[in-house]
Amino acid sequence: MQDQRIMGLIATFVAVAELGSFKRAAETVGRSPSTITTQINQLEAILGVRLIVRTTRHVHLSGAGEEFLARSRRILNETERLIRDFRGQGDTFSGKVELSVSPTIAVSLVPKVVEALGIEHPEVKISLFEGLRDDVVNSVERGAVDFGIGPYTDVPPTLTFERMFxxxxxxxxxxxxxxxxxxxxxxxxxxxxxxxxxxxxxxxxxxxxxxxxxxxxxxxxxxxxxxxxxxxxxxxxxxxxxxxxxxxxxxxxxxxxxxxxxxxxxxxRKIGVIARRGEALSPVSALFVKTLQETAARYREHFQLHI
CATH class of the missing domain: 3.40.190.10 (Periplasmic binding protein-like II)
Structure with missing residues (x-):
């Protein structure tokens, strides 16, 4: 684990796994297929397990590869968010929030939250992904978004649900x-x-x-x-x-x-924050949640909410 290139090896593995091809991964990351093969071999040697099973026509993941892919995505996504949230932050909130949200909250409270943040914190960027339970839970669990908002209380053990209203x-x-x-x-x-x-x-x-x-x-x-x-x-x-x-x-x-x-x-029904267990929200994500809570309290009569 002292290899300074470990993050690069992980990124290469994720590219191969998601594209299903060493050649397409090489084209995507701008390296030769032989370099991609070498990096995958190095990663498997470090881990001591086979991640990718190769045949003459197909590339698929081993059981260990499937598990490693899920955790690798979370590591890469969190690293990207960490750099994004704190780069040039100074004394003001900046960065980007990516969240998955249930449809009824997306069209009612979220526009008012976005409006408030746009006025008070114009440097904050927001990406919204509407979804039902499986979409929201899966996107949070695999690290594709920072957190989720919705009525999905029955989350898996890897996640938490915290009631808001x-x-x-x-x-x-x-x-x-x-x-x-x-x-x-x-x-x-x-x-x-x-x-x-x-x-x-x-x-x-x-x-x-x-x-x-x-x-x-x-x-x-x-x-x-x-x-x-x-x-x-x-x-x-x-x-x-x-x-x-x-x-x-x-x-x-x-x-x-x-x-x-x-x-x-x-x-x-309860609406709450769905987050990864043991992982604190970034400052800008916590700001979004705080603004949503305040907005829900302000418009509780309009949207018939119980705080």
Missing amino acids: EQLFHLILPEKHPIVRRGYAVACDLRDLDLLCPVPGSTARTVLEELAREAGIQVVPRYETLQYPTLYALVAGGLGATVMPVVDPNFLAASRLVAVPFRARRVS
């Missing part, structure tokens, strides 16, 4: 529906509605199914879809009702929809 769910109905005039909803109302549901496996569907179970109701959706704008549009088209967060109050109002709160029962 709760996203309240409401019964979304056309403005002239009788339940809207009543002013509140109860779980048994679902029995008499054509339900428009998030797809199975989504956290929004889990919330709906838990609510239905408590009321002794089986969820039998009329239509299922993934994205909240589609659900809202179907409700606006008179096709039924859905149970979702108040993601975009302006969209609801423009569609003549009303978010009716549930009485005597807080229907919600």
Whole structure:
């Protein structure tokens, strides 16, 4: 491990593993194929294990190679972020934040966070990647992003979930529906509605199914879809009702929809920070999280959040 070129050898290995070819890796990093082969041999000699299995036509990873690839990506990504975050930082926040975020948070709170950071810390750059559970968790776990934000509490042991706030769910109905005039909803109302549901496996569907179970109701959706704008549009088209967060109050109002709160029962899901266990957030990432928390508190009534 005293070899000063170890990081270069690791970078070469990652290039070969991701491209699946010594030739393509050589073209990408600007070296000859023989040099790439030599570097892989050196790395395997240092580690004492075979990382890449070569055949006449194919290159694939050994079991040790698969494990080494995952950890190598994290090392390279973290090294890049470390240099990026502290280069020229001085007394001001600078650098780049890369995060994976759930869709409903991406379109509601994140634009306001980005706006606030743009005013107060113009040197901060932000890259956002929207995703559902597997996308967010996998991107954080493999080091492709700095951290994640979403309702995905069931993270693997390598990650942590830290609650920030709760996203309240409401019964979304056309403005002239009788339940809207009543002013509140109860779980048994679902029995008499054509339900428009998030797809199975989504956290929004889990919330709906838990609510239905408590009321002794089986969820039998009329239509299922993934994205909240589609659900809202179907409700606006008179096709039924859905149970979702108040993601975009302006969209609801423009569609003549009303978010009716549930009485005597807080229907919600936890939103939190998903990070790699044992790895502290960089200063600029921590700034983003702090700004998001402050933004959630400021707009809790607008977006119906529980802090």
